[in-house]
Amino acid sequence: MAGKGAILPREQLRQETEQRILRAAEPVFAEAGYAGATMAALAAAASLPKANLHYYFHTKEALYRAVLDNILTVWLSATDRIVPDGDPARAFSHYIRTKMTLSRLRPQASKVFANEILRGAPQLHSVLGGALRSLVAEKSRVIEGWIAQGLMDPVEPRHLFFAIWAMTQTYADFDVQIRAVLDVDRLGDREFSAGTALIERLVLRGCGVRPAG
């Protein structure tokens, strides 16, 4: 409330418009893929003239990158609780639930990611081989520590991550398939609860995680 008084319209407007474009672009890229998403469609989704998009994001690729970065922030900020002094059961449980919540609340983001990876990750190669690899390496060490302490059975930590990512993200990426098989119009509490429960069960019992720390 203090300070310059007005809402600094200039800079704020810019940021708001950029955010609006990014938020509108996410579902378009998710449903059409990079190549399939047209600037016209992206503009329509943001309720802006096409030329205006180019004013804020010079090229389609720049806009796509921005969407990807935007998602990555949320993705990585949803950090897990896989830390050395934690309780394995709680940690895995929390991680799985967090991932499932993300699949439920931002399915488009997950789809944009899936698309990018499917294509060979042309824009995210460096992130995959850099930040992600480091993160997984670090967390894998934690899990190996738990194993050494006899808190769980010996498993390949990295492959365990692949399994958890796959099982949780499939509820966002392949929702059409899941809805078709379950014969429901949309995935609701019921479905996500059942899915989460099963995944937790597979991971906790599958890895022989001892219930209490």
Place this chain on the structure above:
Amino acid sequence: MAGKGAILPREQLRQETEQRILRAAEPVFAEAGYAGATMAALAAAASLPKANLHYYFHTKEALYRAVLDNILTVWLSATDRIVPDGDPARAFSHYIRTKMTLSRLRPQASKVFANEILRGAPQLHSVLGGALRSLVAEKSRVIEGWIAQGLMDPVEPRHLFFAIWAMTQTYADFDVQIRAVLDVDRLGDREFSAGTALIERLVLRGCGVRPAG
């Protein structure tokens, strides 16, 4: 060697060319998606002039459908051994290994599928809600039978399928990510063995499947 002698060039040529186009198209669709795959690229992959593709497959969509159908055949023919009188441990193990083998041998096929589903399955809607739903319903009944017999813990069979599909197909669909995290150039015996072992472990122990029938 017996019979008409020659290789019935006309009809055989037609089928061979169609197969060649389909086989060549699979990786193109897998890596570029439907929208991203251009007829020029598809033609180049098949080493044929573009107009020739249109001679065999009238439109791009027709060609795409054919690729999808071709894959579906292989996919469904790789039927599992989840039958009432079977042994749960063997059945799941066999199913997981079969799926992993498919991910290894025909990753492009899996990617084309993933793409299609991600897009909302515009071409496969009927299959998902028809053949696939029926198949899963049938196999789910088998699993529920095993549960009733006390051969394994009570789990939601349908969600178990989602989990198995996700875990196994991720080795094809998200190979770039897996390769990046594992820091390897390609996924070989080593990686597939580790992945298969982990998935089997998660499913068998996670579902409390009794070792012997």
Place this chain on the structure above:
DNA sequence: GGTGACGCTGACCATATGGTCAAGTTTGAT
């Protein structure tokens, strides 16, 4: 060896798409 159907292809076309631009409008500081 003639012939008609099938197979093949370069050249062409209409459209869609990413991107540009010049001209107009709004905004904030002086």
Place this chain on the structure above:
DNA sequence: ATCAAACTTGACCATATGGTCAGCGTCACC
């Protein structure tokens, strides 16, 4: 009020793309 910078946008452009077509080559059959 003035002005420059930031924002907005309709019209336009070069290119890429899916698809067409007329004409040529080839093969099986008589």
